[in-house]
Amino acid sequence: MMRMIATASAVLLISLGVFAQEGQLDALRGQVPLLEERTPEPLYDAENDDRRRSRAYPMQPPTIPHKIDNYQVDLNANRCMSCHSRQRVGETQAPMISVTHYMDRDGNFLAELSPRRYFCDQCHVPQTDAPLAVENRFVDIAEILRQRRETQE
Ligand code: HEC
Ligand code: HEC
Structure with missing residues:
Protein backbone atom coordinates (compact mmCIF):
# COMPACT_ATOMS: atom_id res chain seq x y z
CA MET A 1 0.00 0.00 0.00
CA GLU A 41 3.62 42.93 -10.13
CA PRO A 42 3.93 46.58 -9.11
CA LEU A 43 2.16 47.55 -5.90
CA TYR A 44 -1.14 49.24 -6.59
CA ASP A 45 -2.72 52.08 -4.64
CA ALA A 46 -5.69 51.32 -2.42
CA GLU A 47 -8.79 53.28 -3.37
CA ASN A 48 -9.34 56.02 -0.85
CA ASP A 49 -12.02 58.20 -2.37
CA ASP A 50 -14.73 57.55 0.26
CA ARG A 51 -17.15 56.66 -2.53
CA ARG A 52 -19.24 53.58 -1.85
CA ARG A 53 -19.52 51.03 -4.63
CA SER A 54 -22.86 49.45 -5.40
CA ARG A 55 -23.15 45.80 -4.48
CA ALA A 56 -23.09 42.98 -6.97
CA TYR A 57 -25.46 40.60 -5.18
CA PRO A 58 -27.81 40.60 -2.18
CA MET A 59 -26.00 40.32 1.19
CA GLN A 60 -22.64 41.11 -0.39
CA PRO A 61 -20.30 42.62 2.18
CA PRO A 62 -19.75 46.17 0.90
CA THR A 63 -16.18 46.86 -0.21
CA ILE A 64 -14.16 49.32 1.85
CA PRO A 65 -13.95 52.77 0.22
CA HIS A 66 -10.99 53.91 2.32
CA LYS A 67 -7.46 52.82 3.19
CA ILE A 68 -7.04 50.44 6.10
CA ASP A 69 -3.23 50.44 6.31
CA ASN A 70 -2.01 49.76 9.86
CA TYR A 71 -5.51 49.44 11.30
CA GLN A 72 -5.07 47.04 14.20
CA VAL A 73 -7.59 44.21 14.44
CA ASP A 74 -6.53 41.61 16.95
CA LEU A 75 -7.21 40.26 20.43
CA ASN A 76 -6.49 43.62 22.06
CA ALA A 77 -8.09 46.14 19.76
CA ASN A 78 -10.44 46.53 16.82
CA ARG A 79 -9.66 49.77 15.02
CA CYS A 80 -12.62 49.42 12.68
CA MET A 81 -15.02 49.45 15.61
CA SER A 82 -13.57 52.73 16.84
CA CYS A 83 -15.49 54.34 13.96
CA HIS A 84 -18.13 51.82 12.88
CA SER A 85 -19.59 50.70 16.21
CA ARG A 86 -23.04 51.83 17.29
CA GLN A 87 -21.55 54.05 19.99
CA ARG A 88 -19.07 55.84 17.73
CA VAL A 89 -20.93 56.62 14.50
CA GLY A 90 -22.41 59.87 15.80
CA GLU A 91 -18.93 61.22 16.29
CA THR A 92 -17.24 59.68 13.24
CA GLN A 93 -20.12 59.78 10.70
CA ALA A 94 -19.05 56.32 9.51
CA PRO A 95 -21.92 53.99 8.51
CA MET A 96 -22.84 51.76 11.43
CA ILE A 97 -22.20 48.04 11.14
CA SER A 98 -25.61 46.54 10.41
CA VAL A 99 -27.72 44.56 12.91
CA THR A 100 -26.42 41.27 11.51
CA HIS A 101 -23.06 42.09 13.09
CA TYR A 102 -24.71 42.01 16.49
CA MET A 103 -26.41 38.65 15.95
CA ASP A 104 -25.16 35.22 16.91
CA ARG A 105 -25.60 32.30 14.54
CA ASP A 106 -29.02 31.47 16.01
CA GLY A 107 -30.30 34.97 15.27
CA ASN A 108 -30.20 36.20 18.88
CA PHE A 109 -29.25 39.84 19.31
CA LEU A 110 -26.17 40.58 21.38
CA ALA A 111 -25.22 43.82 23.12
CA GLU A 112 -21.72 43.64 21.65
CA LEU A 113 -20.25 42.85 18.25
CA SER A 114 -20.71 39.14 17.53
CA PRO A 115 -17.44 37.17 17.68
CA ARG A 116 -18.15 35.77 14.21
CA ARG A 117 -18.06 39.32 12.83
CA TYR A 118 -14.97 40.43 14.73
CA PHE A 119 -12.37 40.08 11.96
CA CYS A 120 -13.83 42.58 9.50
CA ASP A 121 -11.41 41.96 6.64
CA GLN A 122 -12.47 38.34 6.53
CA CYS A 123 -15.43 39.71 4.53
CA HIS A 124 -14.78 43.38 3.73
CA VAL A 125 -11.91 44.23 1.41
CA PRO A 126 -10.38 47.46 0.18
CA GLN A 127 -10.08 47.96 -3.58
CA THR A 128 -7.03 48.92 -5.62
CA ASP A 129 -6.49 50.59 -8.98
CA ALA A 130 -4.94 47.38 -10.37
CA PRO A 131 -6.02 46.47 -13.92
CA LEU A 132 -8.63 43.69 -13.92
CA ALA A 133 -7.15 40.21 -14.25
CA VAL A 134 -10.50 38.93 -15.49
CA GLU A 135 -13.32 40.94 -17.02
CA ASN A 136 -16.43 41.23 -14.86
CA ARG A 137 -19.62 40.50 -16.74
CA PHE A 138 -21.97 40.74 -13.78
CA VAL A 139 -25.38 42.26 -14.56
CA ASP A 140 -27.71 43.34 -11.77
CA ILE A 141 -31.01 41.40 -11.54
CA ALA A 142 -32.95 44.66 -11.85
CA GLU A 143 -31.28 45.27 -15.21
CA ILE A 144 -32.04 41.71 -16.42
CA LEU A 145 -35.70 42.12 -15.46
CA ARG A 146 -35.86 45.49 -17.22
CA GLN A 147 -34.41 43.99 -20.41
CA ARG A 148 -36.89 41.11 -20.24
CA ARG A 149 -39.83 43.49 -19.89
CA GLU A 150 -38.60 45.43 -22.91
CA THR A 151 -38.31 42.34 -25.13
CA GLN A 152 -41.76 41.14 -24.03
CA GLU A 153 -43.46 44.39 -24.98
C1 HEC B 1 -11.43 56.77 11.13
C2 HEC B 1 -12.71 56.14 11.05
C3 HEC B 1 -12.82 54.80 10.33
C4 HEC B 1 -12.11 53.65 10.58
C5 HEC B 1 -11.02 53.43 11.62
C6 HEC B 1 -12.62 52.66 9.66
N1 HEC B 1 -13.62 53.20 8.88
FE1 HEC B 1 -14.70 52.25 7.47
N2 HEC B 1 -15.65 53.98 6.98
C7 HEC B 1 -15.48 55.20 7.63
C8 HEC B 1 -16.30 56.20 6.97
C9 HEC B 1 -16.40 57.67 7.39
C10 HEC B 1 -16.97 55.56 5.92
C11 HEC B 1 -17.96 56.18 4.92
C12 HEC B 1 -17.30 56.37 3.58
C13 HEC B 1 -16.05 57.17 3.71
O1 HEC B 1 -16.14 58.33 4.11
O2 HEC B 1 -14.96 56.60 3.48
C14 HEC B 1 -16.54 54.16 5.95
C15 HEC B 1 -16.99 53.21 5.08
C16 HEC B 1 -16.75 51.84 5.24
C17 HEC B 1 -17.41 50.79 4.50
C18 HEC B 1 -18.46 50.96 3.38
C19 HEC B 1 -19.85 50.72 3.92
C20 HEC B 1 -20.89 50.72 2.82
O3 HEC B 1 -22.07 50.53 3.16
O4 HEC B 1 -20.55 50.89 1.65
C21 HEC B 1 -16.89 49.61 4.93
C22 HEC B 1 -17.26 48.21 4.46
C23 HEC B 1 -15.91 49.91 5.95
N3 HEC B 1 -15.85 51.27 6.10
C24 HEC B 1 -15.17 48.97 6.63
C25 HEC B 1 -14.14 49.27 7.51
C26 HEC B 1 -13.23 48.28 8.05
C27 HEC B 1 -13.28 46.79 7.76
C28 HEC B 1 -12.37 48.95 8.88
C29 HEC B 1 -11.19 48.39 9.64
C30 HEC B 1 -10.21 47.62 8.88
C31 HEC B 1 -12.75 50.35 8.85
N4 HEC B 1 -13.81 50.50 8.00
C32 HEC B 1 -12.16 51.36 9.61
C33 HEC B 1 -14.67 55.42 8.71
C34 HEC B 1 -13.76 54.51 9.25
C1 HEC C 1 -18.77 37.15 8.10
C2 HEC C 1 -18.65 38.28 7.22
C3 HEC C 1 -18.57 39.67 7.81
C4 HEC C 1 -17.74 40.13 8.81
C5 HEC C 1 -16.69 39.35 9.58
C6 HEC C 1 -18.02 41.55 8.95
N1 HEC C 1 -19.00 41.92 8.07
FE1 HEC C 1 -19.71 43.80 7.77
N2 HEC C 1 -21.09 43.09 6.46
C7 HEC C 1 -21.16 41.80 6.00
C8 HEC C 1 -22.30 41.66 5.11
C9 HEC C 1 -22.71 40.37 4.41
C10 HEC C 1 -22.90 42.93 5.01
C11 HEC C 1 -24.13 43.32 4.19
C12 HEC C 1 -25.38 42.68 4.70
C13 HEC C 1 -25.55 42.94 6.15
O1 HEC C 1 -25.68 44.09 6.54
O2 HEC C 1 -25.50 41.96 6.89
C14 HEC C 1 -22.11 43.82 5.88
C15 HEC C 1 -22.38 45.16 6.07
C16 HEC C 1 -21.49 46.05 6.67
C17 HEC C 1 -21.62 47.49 6.67
C18 HEC C 1 -22.72 48.28 5.98
C19 HEC C 1 -23.88 48.37 6.90
C20 HEC C 1 -25.09 48.94 6.23
O3 HEC C 1 -26.09 49.14 6.95
O4 HEC C 1 -25.08 49.16 5.01
C21 HEC C 1 -20.55 48.00 7.38
C22 HEC C 1 -20.23 49.45 7.63
C23 HEC C 1 -19.79 46.86 7.85
N3 HEC C 1 -20.39 45.69 7.43
C24 HEC C 1 -18.65 46.95 8.62
C25 HEC C 1 -18.03 45.86 9.25
C26 HEC C 1 -17.00 45.97 10.26
C27 HEC C 1 -16.41 47.28 10.77
C28 HEC C 1 -16.68 44.69 10.62
C29 HEC C 1 -15.71 44.24 11.71
C30 HEC C 1 -16.00 44.73 13.06
C31 HEC C 1 -17.48 43.78 9.82
N4 HEC C 1 -18.30 44.54 9.01
C32 HEC C 1 -17.40 42.38 9.85
C33 HEC C 1 -20.31 40.76 6.35
C34 HEC C 1 -19.36 40.82 7.36
Whole structure:
Protein backbone atom coordinates (compact mmCIF):
# COMPACT_ATOMS: atom_id res chain seq x y z
CA MET A 1 0.00 0.00 0.00
CA MET A 2 2.70 2.47 1.05
CA ARG A 3 4.60 1.70 -2.15
CA MET A 4 1.54 2.39 -4.23
CA ILE A 5 1.04 5.75 -2.53
CA ALA A 6 4.71 6.60 -2.96
CA THR A 7 4.64 5.72 -6.67
CA ALA A 8 1.40 7.61 -7.20
CA SER A 9 2.75 10.73 -5.50
CA ALA A 10 6.02 10.50 -7.45
CA VAL A 11 4.07 10.35 -10.73
CA LEU A 12 1.91 13.25 -9.60
CA LEU A 13 4.91 15.36 -8.63
CA ILE A 14 6.66 14.68 -11.92
CA SER A 15 3.58 15.56 -13.96
CA LEU A 16 3.02 18.68 -11.85
CA GLY A 17 6.60 19.69 -12.59
CA VAL A 18 6.09 19.20 -16.31
CA PHE A 19 2.87 21.19 -16.35
CA ALA A 20 4.33 23.95 -14.22
CA GLN A 21 7.24 24.23 -16.59
CA GLU A 22 4.89 24.75 -19.45
CA GLY A 23 3.25 27.41 -17.31
CA GLN A 24 -0.15 25.79 -17.48
CA LEU A 25 -0.90 25.05 -13.90
CA ASP A 26 -0.10 28.09 -11.88
CA ALA A 27 -2.17 31.14 -12.72
CA LEU A 28 -0.03 33.30 -10.45
CA ARG A 29 3.26 32.31 -12.07
CA GLY A 30 1.90 32.70 -15.57
CA GLN A 31 4.20 31.36 -18.28
CA VAL A 32 7.38 31.69 -16.22
CA PRO A 33 9.36 28.42 -15.96
CA LEU A 34 9.69 26.93 -12.50
CA LEU A 35 13.38 27.64 -12.07
CA GLU A 36 13.14 31.28 -13.07
CA GLU A 37 11.99 34.09 -10.85
CA ARG A 38 9.01 36.11 -11.97
CA THR A 39 9.18 39.92 -12.10
CA PRO A 40 6.72 40.86 -9.36
CA GLU A 41 3.62 42.93 -10.13
CA PRO A 42 3.93 46.58 -9.11
CA LEU A 43 2.16 47.55 -5.90
CA TYR A 44 -1.14 49.24 -6.59
CA ASP A 45 -2.72 52.08 -4.64
CA ALA A 46 -5.69 51.32 -2.42
CA GLU A 47 -8.79 53.28 -3.37
CA ASN A 48 -9.34 56.02 -0.85
CA ASP A 49 -12.02 58.20 -2.37
CA ASP A 50 -14.73 57.55 0.26
CA ARG A 51 -17.15 56.66 -2.53
CA ARG A 52 -19.24 53.58 -1.85
CA ARG A 53 -19.52 51.03 -4.63
CA SER A 54 -22.86 49.45 -5.40
CA ARG A 55 -23.15 45.80 -4.48
CA ALA A 56 -23.09 42.98 -6.97
CA TYR A 57 -25.46 40.60 -5.18
CA PRO A 58 -27.81 40.60 -2.18
CA MET A 59 -26.00 40.32 1.19
CA GLN A 60 -22.64 41.11 -0.39
CA PRO A 61 -20.30 42.62 2.18
CA PRO A 62 -19.75 46.17 0.90
CA THR A 63 -16.18 46.86 -0.21
CA ILE A 64 -14.16 49.32 1.85
CA PRO A 65 -13.95 52.77 0.22
CA HIS A 66 -10.99 53.91 2.32
CA LYS A 67 -7.46 52.82 3.19
CA ILE A 68 -7.04 50.44 6.10
CA ASP A 69 -3.23 50.44 6.31
CA ASN A 70 -2.01 49.76 9.86
CA TYR A 71 -5.51 49.44 11.30
CA GLN A 72 -5.07 47.04 14.20
CA VAL A 73 -7.59 44.21 14.44
CA ASP A 74 -6.53 41.61 16.95
CA LEU A 75 -7.21 40.26 20.43
CA ASN A 76 -6.49 43.62 22.06
CA ALA A 77 -8.09 46.14 19.76
CA ASN A 78 -10.44 46.53 16.82
CA ARG A 79 -9.66 49.77 15.02
CA CYS A 80 -12.62 49.42 12.68
CA MET A 81 -15.02 49.45 15.61
CA SER A 82 -13.57 52.73 16.84
CA CYS A 83 -15.49 54.34 13.96
CA HIS A 84 -18.13 51.82 12.88
CA SER A 85 -19.59 50.70 16.21
CA ARG A 86 -23.04 51.83 17.29
CA GLN A 87 -21.55 54.05 19.99
CA ARG A 88 -19.07 55.84 17.73
CA VAL A 89 -20.93 56.62 14.50
CA GLY A 90 -22.41 59.87 15.80
CA GLU A 91 -18.93 61.22 16.29
CA THR A 92 -17.24 59.68 13.24
CA GLN A 93 -20.12 59.78 10.70
CA ALA A 94 -19.05 56.32 9.51
CA PRO A 95 -21.92 53.99 8.51
CA MET A 96 -22.84 51.76 11.43
CA ILE A 97 -22.20 48.04 11.14
CA SER A 98 -25.61 46.54 10.41
CA VAL A 99 -27.72 44.56 12.91
CA THR A 100 -26.42 41.27 11.51
CA HIS A 101 -23.06 42.09 13.09
CA TYR A 102 -24.71 42.01 16.49
CA MET A 103 -26.41 38.65 15.95
CA ASP A 104 -25.16 35.22 16.91
CA ARG A 105 -25.60 32.30 14.54
CA ASP A 106 -29.02 31.47 16.01
CA GLY A 107 -30.30 34.97 15.27
CA ASN A 108 -30.20 36.20 18.88
CA PHE A 109 -29.25 39.84 19.31
CA LEU A 110 -26.17 40.58 21.38
CA ALA A 111 -25.22 43.82 23.12
CA GLU A 112 -21.72 43.64 21.65
CA LEU A 113 -20.25 42.85 18.25
CA SER A 114 -20.71 39.14 17.53
CA PRO A 115 -17.44 37.17 17.68
CA ARG A 116 -18.15 35.77 14.21
CA ARG A 117 -18.06 39.32 12.83
CA TYR A 118 -14.97 40.43 14.73
CA PHE A 119 -12.37 40.08 11.96
CA CYS A 120 -13.83 42.58 9.50
CA ASP A 121 -11.41 41.96 6.64
CA GLN A 122 -12.47 38.34 6.53
CA CYS A 123 -15.43 39.71 4.53
CA HIS A 124 -14.78 43.38 3.73
CA VAL A 125 -11.91 44.23 1.41
CA PRO A 126 -10.38 47.46 0.18
CA GLN A 127 -10.08 47.96 -3.58
CA THR A 128 -7.03 48.92 -5.62
CA ASP A 129 -6.49 50.59 -8.98
CA ALA A 130 -4.94 47.38 -10.37
CA PRO A 131 -6.02 46.47 -13.92
CA LEU A 132 -8.63 43.69 -13.92
CA ALA A 133 -7.15 40.21 -14.25
CA VAL A 134 -10.50 38.93 -15.49
CA GLU A 135 -13.32 40.94 -17.02
CA ASN A 136 -16.43 41.23 -14.86
CA ARG A 137 -19.62 40.50 -16.74
CA PHE A 138 -21.97 40.74 -13.78
CA VAL A 139 -25.38 42.26 -14.56
CA ASP A 140 -27.71 43.34 -11.77
CA ILE A 141 -31.01 41.40 -11.54
CA ALA A 142 -32.95 44.66 -11.85
CA GLU A 143 -31.28 45.27 -15.21
CA ILE A 144 -32.04 41.71 -16.42
CA LEU A 145 -35.70 42.12 -15.46
CA ARG A 146 -35.86 45.49 -17.22
CA GLN A 147 -34.41 43.99 -20.41
CA ARG A 148 -36.89 41.11 -20.24
CA ARG A 149 -39.83 43.49 -19.89
CA GLU A 150 -38.60 45.43 -22.91
CA THR A 151 -38.31 42.34 -25.13
CA GLN A 152 -41.76 41.14 -24.03
CA GLU A 153 -43.46 44.39 -24.98
C1 HEC B 1 -11.43 56.77 11.13
C2 HEC B 1 -12.71 56.14 11.05
C3 HEC B 1 -12.82 54.80 10.33
C4 HEC B 1 -12.11 53.65 10.58
C5 HEC B 1 -11.02 53.43 11.62
C6 HEC B 1 -12.62 52.66 9.66
N1 HEC B 1 -13.62 53.20 8.88
FE1 HEC B 1 -14.70 52.25 7.47
N2 HEC B 1 -15.65 53.98 6.98
C7 HEC B 1 -15.48 55.20 7.63
C8 HEC B 1 -16.30 56.20 6.97
C9 HEC B 1 -16.40 57.67 7.39
C10 HEC B 1 -16.97 55.56 5.92
C11 HEC B 1 -17.96 56.18 4.92
C12 HEC B 1 -17.30 56.37 3.58
C13 HEC B 1 -16.05 57.17 3.71
O1 HEC B 1 -16.14 58.33 4.11
O2 HEC B 1 -14.96 56.60 3.48
C14 HEC B 1 -16.54 54.16 5.95
C15 HEC B 1 -16.99 53.21 5.08
C16 HEC B 1 -16.75 51.84 5.24
C17 HEC B 1 -17.41 50.79 4.50
C18 HEC B 1 -18.46 50.96 3.38
C19 HEC B 1 -19.85 50.72 3.92
C20 HEC B 1 -20.89 50.72 2.82
O3 HEC B 1 -22.07 50.53 3.16
O4 HEC B 1 -20.55 50.89 1.65
C21 HEC B 1 -16.89 49.61 4.93
C22 HEC B 1 -17.26 48.21 4.46
C23 HEC B 1 -15.91 49.91 5.95
N3 HEC B 1 -15.85 51.27 6.10
C24 HEC B 1 -15.17 48.97 6.63
C25 HEC B 1 -14.14 49.27 7.51
C26 HEC B 1 -13.23 48.28 8.05
C27 HEC B 1 -13.28 46.79 7.76
C28 HEC B 1 -12.37 48.95 8.88
C29 HEC B 1 -11.19 48.39 9.64
C30 HEC B 1 -10.21 47.62 8.88
C31 HEC B 1 -12.75 50.35 8.85
N4 HEC B 1 -13.81 50.50 8.00
C32 HEC B 1 -12.16 51.36 9.61
C33 HEC B 1 -14.67 55.42 8.71
C34 HEC B 1 -13.76 54.51 9.25
C1 HEC C 1 -18.77 37.15 8.10
C2 HEC C 1 -18.65 38.28 7.22
C3 HEC C 1 -18.57 39.67 7.81
C4 HEC C 1 -17.74 40.13 8.81
C5 HEC C 1 -16.69 39.35 9.58
C6 HEC C 1 -18.02 41.55 8.95
N1 HEC C 1 -19.00 41.92 8.07
FE1 HEC C 1 -19.71 43.80 7.77
N2 HEC C 1 -21.09 43.09 6.46
C7 HEC C 1 -21.16 41.80 6.00
C8 HEC C 1 -22.30 41.66 5.11
C9 HEC C 1 -22.71 40.37 4.41
C10 HEC C 1 -22.90 42.93 5.01
C11 HEC C 1 -24.13 43.32 4.19
C12 HEC C 1 -25.38 42.68 4.70
C13 HEC C 1 -25.55 42.94 6.15
O1 HEC C 1 -25.68 44.09 6.54
O2 HEC C 1 -25.50 41.96 6.89
C14 HEC C 1 -22.11 43.82 5.88
C15 HEC C 1 -22.38 45.16 6.07
C16 HEC C 1 -21.49 46.05 6.67
C17 HEC C 1 -21.62 47.49 6.67
C18 HEC C 1 -22.72 48.28 5.98
C19 HEC C 1 -23.88 48.37 6.90
C20 HEC C 1 -25.09 48.94 6.23
O3 HEC C 1 -26.09 49.14 6.95
O4 HEC C 1 -25.08 49.16 5.01
C21 HEC C 1 -20.55 48.00 7.38
C22 HEC C 1 -20.23 49.45 7.63
C23 HEC C 1 -19.79 46.86 7.85
N3 HEC C 1 -20.39 45.69 7.43
C24 HEC C 1 -18.65 46.95 8.62
C25 HEC C 1 -18.03 45.86 9.25
C26 HEC C 1 -17.00 45.97 10.26
C27 HEC C 1 -16.41 47.28 10.77
C28 HEC C 1 -16.68 44.69 10.62
C29 HEC C 1 -15.71 44.24 11.71
C30 HEC C 1 -16.00 44.73 13.06
C31 HEC C 1 -17.48 43.78 9.82
N4 HEC C 1 -18.30 44.54 9.01
C32 HEC C 1 -17.40 42.38 9.85
C33 HEC C 1 -20.31 40.76 6.35
C34 HEC C 1 -19.36 40.82 7.36
